[in-house]
Amino acid sequence: MSKIELEKIYDAKSAEKGIYEKWEDSGFFNPDKLPGNRSENFVIAMPPPNVTGILHLGHAYENALMDIQIRYQRMQGKKALIIPGTDHAAVATQARVEDNLKKEGIKNPRQELGREKLLEKIREFAESHKAIMIGQIKKLGTSCDWSRLAYTFDEPRSKAVNELFRMMFADGLIYRGYRVVNWSVKGQSTCSDDELEYETRKTIVYTFKYSDNFPIPIATTRPETKLGDTAVAVNPDDERYAHFIGQKFTVDIGAANPLTITIIGDKNVDINYGTGAVGVTPAHSQIDFEMYQKNKEIGIIPVIGKDGKMLAAAGKDYEGLTTLEAREKFVAWLKEHNLHISEEEIEHNIGKSDRFKDVVEALPMEQWFVDVNKEIPGRGKSLKDLMREAVTIGHNGDKHKIIDITPERFHDTYLSWIDNLRDWCISRQIWWGHRIPVWYCDECNEIFYSAEKHEACPKCQGHNIRQDEDTLDTWFSSGAWTFSTLGWPDKTEDLKKFHPTTWMQMGYEILFFWMARMILMSTYALDDIPFKNVYIHGILRDKNGKKFSKSLGNGLDPLEVIEKYGTDAIRLSLIKGVSAGNDSRYYEEKIEGSRNFVNKLWNISRFIFSSIENPTIIAARPEAKTEADKWIFNQLDFAIFNATQSLEKSDFSAAAEFLNDFTWNDFADWYLEVCKVESQKSKVDSDSKDEILQYILQQILKLWHPFIPYVTELIWSKIDQKNLLMIEAWPKAEENKHGIVENIKDLLHLAKTDVVDFSLVKEVVASLRNLRAENKVEAGVFARVIIFAGSKLTFLQSQKEIIMKLSRLEKLDLMESGEKPKGCAANIVSGLEIYLDLAGLIDIEAEKKRLTKEIAEVDQYIKGIEMKLANEEFVSNAPAAVVAKEKEKLAEASGRKHKLNEQISSL
């Protein structure tokens, strides 16, 4: 063994090279191959990124969160597992590929290529992106178990999807129904309510009457749909209209047939809004459709088709027109017949398909739905009940099966969302996805489940059968992610061991899409919750608070950042200053700060290694020989304790901050400087210091490893060539004479009492540096320091050398007390009088000014405390300890004021 030499300049790019491979080769990403006795599991199912593109900053952020968590847990001795995967992202991917093909000149890819060929194109796209994305996840350093890599559209996951469908179909929870759904004309597919983006637009609201003799005026922003009206709803409490309820009116407004308008009562109609009456178009409004379901006798007349054009039922004047053309025409007709009453421009929200970007039409059609309100056979509750239970009383009322949501406030948001949940439309008319495993017999009309290709109808044996053309909503497969990745429906070892998973992180923007569906699927199919803890995070925004987006051109490519600053720096910068559930701003200076820290850590190591002959692992804490040693160990315990507590709460930012304070402020800026003095005394002293330095460095490497795994692993490898840092045990705060500290307040107390001695040295040094700077004492200028140390005299004498070196002053006279020296710059620190004798070079006026200002500040402070203590109510009501503390503060401040006054007069 010999000295370790580190490169002078830390170059993240070359330094990080090869380390991921080393981790991967070790097999430790796989919990089954981790050494030691590990009884507890910690499992994260990685939210699978869509195969539509390459990783963006949001992915880097999520990977940082997951990997910090899993590396910490692995070091805590748990069987730590991240299951990686990718998502075929049905609509999103097909929409993307179709767009690409259109750019290549294929106008209508579905028609021109046909199902098989188009699927082939999408598959190629998906596969190539999948490979890119896996490479990128590795670049981020995420320690996931690649032997368990999953894909929502691979064989095992498809099997899970089919089995889920079969179960729900058999239980009658999946049904085919005729209902109003959101239809994307451009995508020629349904989309769920969650797949809509809302956009505020100006539009005109038209008020009109169906006919001269129709008693109630109606308002609408979509006149063309009125050709399919079958009712008018009024509030039963509305005196103006209530007596019309039940009456029928026949009106001819130009549709194919005269309309029969029934007046119905509905409590939801707002008497005071608009005309106080709603024209009901069951076919083209979800709300109106619900009224129709309650009053089927009113009938339903679809007037818009899947192509977004008017149907024959709208009348021969309108058939084939676009909705906008029909609108104009109908409004003109109303005006012509004096039925048009008024127009008003308003702002309202329109729903657009988030993937195809066109305004969705509400159309009634046959689709597949999951019934969330129906009682599950044999369970006595509905899917909705299950979704609610999991976050309230626990699954099946089992307290151990409650999902904890961080931060808590999303708990209520989730519940109110569940309350408003409608049946979930799961069929899509796109081709990229799991095909609905249902077959129709055209001979006997039997409908049956089959995941396999079928030859004959099981009922009539006829061969005239066909599979449903539709595919499943992508969230149907994503919902099964926590257990499909573990091998379900097979009863695998993995499933037994690792489900429910432990921790799940997700952005609040997919809270309802995804979390709710995972809970639904898992509680239904496995009779268990999918995970124990959900950590909700916000989104990253740019410096101005804008979302990162391609169209704004404000994107930061994580791979470019890694290229420039290294993976460690990006990981650390992503989690710093971020709290759960909140958005945060992200910009280059943040990355620079983290890069600087990595560099600092590198240089700390370089410095320590430079003095050590035989670097070795120091397993047990060495003995503290000096005051500084005692102090730094105390600070280390403080950092370990706080970082650990923060990590247990998934407060990654706070943990990093504690570690940063210790590493940079305590260790590098103070302790290392002290060591330069203390280790020069003798060989014994220097050996003792080297041991302590190595020990602390090793603790620091362990503590930082989850955050900045590369640089820490690299430095560790210089000391220990055999073992990887990634599986070292997480440090524990040492037990001291008070026993294990229970909380931060205890520890803060300890920090102030037990190690007050070295803190005094710090204060004295800081004060001397301040006096030097204030009086512009340049290097080499003679300056004598006199300190009246009182009872601390002996102690300060033992620290004299440190004080002089760190404050870079040459002569220091320590005495218990004495006559105030004249004409010195002076200060008071913790009751100690400090004088800096500049041999007449002092600017008396400036010094007076400074001291006067200081006295004024102390005065202010004293006044505040005096007022408090003069307040009888404070003295009698506040706890005795608080009062005592105030008195103590007052005594100290008064003493300080007194001495400052003496100093100013001795000028």
Next chain:
RNA sequence: GCGCAUUUAGCUCAGCUGGUUAGAGCACUUCAUUUACACUGAAGGGGUCGGGGGUUCGAAUCCCUCAAUGCGCACCA
């Protein structure tokens, strides 16, 4: 319209269940240059904690209210 979040130094954010002379990083000012590290070190300036009211001996912290900003949900007749 309903709900949630945010509002603390020029900027980005900490400050937990009320007792600190309100903190950090960046930026700023001054100083230091054959130093483990300029991706550095030292010293410093800068805040009546969004406004108003209340509870309390005591409020950045709890309650009410208003405002601004952001985000959900509903409405969109």
